[in-house]
Amino acid sequence: MQPTWTVVVPVKRLDAAKSRLRGALPAVPHEELALALAADTVRAAVACPAVAEVLVVTADPAVAATAGAAGARAVPDRPDAGLNAAFRHGAEVAGRGWVAGLTADLPALRPAELAAALLAAATDTPGVRRFVADAPGSGTVLLAAPPGVALEPRFGVGSAAAHAAGGALPLHGDWPTLRRDVDTAADLAAAARLGLGPHSAALLAPCP
Numbered sequence: 623m624q625p626t627w628t629v630v631v632p633v634k635r636l637d638a639a640k641s642r643l644r645g646a647l648p649a650v651p652h653e654e655l656a657l658a659l660a661a662d663t664v665r666a667a668v669a670c671p672a673v674a675e676v677l678v679v680t681a682d683p684a685v686a687a688t689a690g691a692a693g694a695r696a697v698p699d700r701p702d703a704g705l706n707a708a709f710r711h712g713a714e715v716a717g718r719g720w721v722a723g724l725t726a727d728l729p730a731l732r733p734a735e736l737a738a739a740l741l742a743a744a745t746d747t748p749g750v751r752r753f754v755a756d757a758p759g760s761g762t763v764l765l766a767a768p769p770g771v772a773l774e775p776r777f778g779v780g781s782a783a784a785h786a787a788g789g790a791l792p793l794h795g796d797w798p799t800l801r802r803d804v805d806t807a808a809d810l811a812a813a814a815r816l817g818l819g820p821h822s823a824a825l826l827a828p829c830p
Contacts, residue, residue: 626674627720627740627766629667630712630773631694632705633660633680640727646807650825653684659729659804661688662819666731667724668693672740677715679708709775713767720744722766723775727804729822730813735797739764742793751790755782757801757812764800765790
């Protein structure tokens, strides 16, 4: 598969990221857990055969360093105005090609599943933005736009419905590791059952 996509992954400052996960692993500092989730997400995106570049939009130096070590390009979050502003900024940096926004909390993500979703986004109903809902169906884990079409991110509570209302069409593939975002301790346990990436797995290894 020829790499064609630029994937934008915004990551908050670690002290503010994934607030509902705080305390999920009592023996692990929260910032370390948030960084591990993002690191495994970025690692999988970089390894995806459909992805030419991963842009990590962040104001956190630890995240930027980790992204660079994984082979991604860190972009300063100059808007510093929330998740959707960060997605828009990353899309502007990416330019006019194929652009996808990916959430940073997919620690079980398999590159092959991301590749399959991006292939579907590029071939099903050309010229239209596509999105992948999360496992519960109300959120969004991936938003993809073809060349010449603005990303128009509407991430947040009820984002799947918001993206659909904005004209994006859902993708319905069987991609469990792509759909398994992690907001709560129960989500983390579900992701662990799918198989975590190495950074997150290392943090859970000592836990009963």
